[in-house]
Amino acid sequence: MFGTQMKRRAVTALAALLMLAAILAAAPARAAELRIGLAADVSSLDPHYLNIAPNIALSTHLFDTLVAVSPDGQLVPGLAISWRAVDATTWELKLRPGVKFHDGSELTADDVLFSLDRPAALVGSPGPFTSYTRQIVAKDAPDRHTVRLKTAKAYGPLPLDLSSIFIVSKRAAQYASTADFNSGKVAIGSGPYRFARFLRGDRIELVRNEHYWGDKPAWDKVSLRILTSNAPRLAALLAGDVDAIEGVPAAHIERIKADPKFRLEQKVSWRTIFWHLDQSARPSPFVTDKAGKQLPENPLRDMRVRRAISMAIDRKALTSRTMEGLAVPASNLVAPGIFGHNPALPVEKYDPDGARKLLAEAGYPDGFALILHGTNDRYINDAAVVQTTAQYLNRVGIRAQVQTMPLSIYFGRARKGEFSAALLGWGSLAGDFALRTVVGTPNPQTGWGSWNWGKYSNGMVDALVRSALSSVAPAERENAARQAAALALGEYAIVPLHHQVATWAMRKGLQYTARTDEFTFAHLFHPQ
Known part of the structure; x- marks a missing residue:
């Protein structure tokens, strides 16, 4: 009798293990780490401090904008699921419900209003974002998930302007400085990745935001390596020190195309x-x-x-x-x-x-x-x-x-x-x-x-x-x-x-959704 019970338990345990194995096999693979060689330096993690492409690309990993931009350069919903012109000088945006910041707090209209005010409040910005907010003369939040923006005169491109302003947590950033962002202390957004480490001039390390509202990133960790010179950046790819690079030197395009260990993604920029x-x-x-x-x-x-x-x-x-x-x-x-x-x-x-x-x-x-x-x-x-x-x-x-x-x-x-x-x-x-x-x-x-x-x-x-x-x-x-x-x-x-024509090179087994705006985003890399 005892032997029969032991056999039944063993069969049950084996069946459970087989079921677990089947579930794991059916689940999408979770990749460990992605290493990308960047062609330009990232000077700040403060998303409102310096309006240059390398900083903007980095900020997109950590923060979201109300209006997003598709790989083909079209405006698509971001934190705002819709926007409309109520009249010639009033725009209304409906926020995506249930969005959480990296610290678990809820993103609301108050965070949006704060983020739209913050660029003008920064002192000493060498490249301000105020050109995207100066048209707004008044703003209010009728409820936690609605924002209304007034312009002094009719202004059609406001949704495009809003695609350049990152939304930060008012709770975290209200009294914070740019140095606090660079240290990672208040680099708290709602984007697909969370801050891990910033080694200026060397690399930025990120980890997956498990609670991201959009498509879940494929990578547990991301290391963005600063490799501004063409030769070292290409050498890092060829040696396997990075998995992908942007800004591929033109003289080496054909060489990479001919190498079965690598592949290219290209798009008219x-x-x-x-x-x-x-x-x-x-x-x-x-x-x-x-x-x-x-x-x-x-x-x-x-x-x-x-x-x-x-x-x-x-x-x-x-x-x-x-x-x-x-x-x-x-x-x-x-x-x-x-x-x-x-x-x-x-x-x-x-x-x-x-x-x-x-x-x-x-x-x-x-x-x-x-x-x-x-x-x-x-x-x-x-x-x-x-x-x-x-x-x-x-x-x-x-x-x-x-x-x-x-x-x-x-x-x-x-x-x-x-x-x-x-x-x-x-x-x-x-x-x-x-x-x-x-x-x-x-x-x-x-x-x-x-x-x-x-x-x-x-x-x-x-x-x-x-x-x-x-x-x-x-x-x-x-x-x-x-x-x-x-x-x-x-x-x-x-x-x-x-x-x-913008070009990205990567090891075989990777694919990238090439972008018209030439930005390199880790969350657009996927295992083939």
């Missing part, structure tokens, strides 16, 4: 590379005759000259050779698929003979001399792009020379208007936003034209952009933005070259 040409009334600082004497008038003010420069550039050859296939020719300031992209604008046809004729019509049959300026450490093959442009201009009679420099030096000089022809890359999720900043008539009080290095100005373009920004009807807004783009680009406010 939102970043457009273009030339700003100085259109100031004064003589331009780096335009001379071919003997080196400064010209009394600035030839770049003449639209025929700007068009000739555009026609002189073979964009198909530039993207296939200089960019090694990591770009597509551009006709717009914003990439295809981005709100406000105008599909009616054609890519400039390569026409060196036509360029020479236009230069002669403008009074420069023998051309002139021009120095092209650009970065050598910011965009894909940027120094080579500047050199290639110079070669094309030389073929049509413009004696072009090249000066490239590190970003840390270049941007400060370019924003002061020191260059005659300056290379710039710009990424935006809306055409009217980009036009306002890049070709809008410069106005320090309103922030218009803050990156308009060429000092282009057209009142009709400004009016169309204002019309777009003030429309809360998406179709009307996009139509106005496209009209503004057609007018500005028809006058060669800028000379667009190409849209970059």
Whole structure:
């Protein structure tokens, strides 16, 4: 009798073990750790302190925004499940119920109101987020899960602005400093990962948020390694020290493609590379005759000259050779698929003979001399792009020379208007936003034209952009933005070259949901 009972218990235990094994086999695998090599340094964990891409990408792991952005650059629900324009100056957002911060406290409308106020309260921010909140003149919370925002005038892009403001816990951050965020003490969000450790200049370590409201991340732990130089970053991937890298060096793309141990993910990005040409009334600082004497008038003010420069550039050859296939020719300031992209604008046809004729019509049959300026450490093959442009201009009679420099030096000089022809890359999720900043008539009080290095100005373009920004009807807004783009680009406010292709490399067995905005998010990596 005793032996029979023992046998029954053994059979029961075995059956339980087999059932548990079956359950575990059917459950999705939980990966241990993901190691990613980042191409740029993360300087702060405070999501409202410095508005630069590396910090924003990191913040997205820890914090959420009211409005999220899909990998294709479309606005989708985040902490707000819906938003609507109650009237021309009032927006109402309904918050997602049941969202918890990492410390277990509930996220409510009070946290949202606090987070929208916080960027303006920070002192000494070197790159404030206030451009996304300045349109809001009043706000209130009718209940714990509803927020109403008032603007001084009709303002259609407010949902897009809200995709850039991270929501923090009022309880944790009300009296906290940026240093408290960097220490991890108050780095408490509702995002897919929780803070573990921040070693400045080396790595950021994160752990999975088991109570995340969205799709659960695949990784228990994430290590984001700071590897800003191309060679060490690539070497870390090849040696197995990291599982994936962003910013893959163009010269090594084919090598990685041919190696069965690795794979690539690529996507046309939102970043457009273009030339700003100085259109100031004064003589331009780096335009001379071919003997080196400064010209009394600035030839770049003449639209025929700007068009000739555009026609002189073979964009198909530039993207296939200089960019090694990591770009597509551009006709717009914003990439295809981005709100406000105008599909009616054609890519400039390569026409060196036509360029020479236009230069002669403008009074420069023998051309002139021009120095092209650009970065050598910011965009894909940027120094080579500047050199290639110079070669094309030389073929049509413009004696072009090249000066490239590190970003840390270049941007400060370019924003002061020191260059005659300056290379710039710009990424935006809306055409009217980009036009306002890049070709809008410069106005320090309103922030218009803050990156308009060429000092282009057209009142009709400004009016169309204002019309777009003030429309809360998406179709009307996009139509106005496209009209503004057609007018500005028809006058060669800028000379667009190409849209970059963003590339991620990873070990075999991983896949990544590539993003138009070039951001690298650990929660978008999955085991194959």
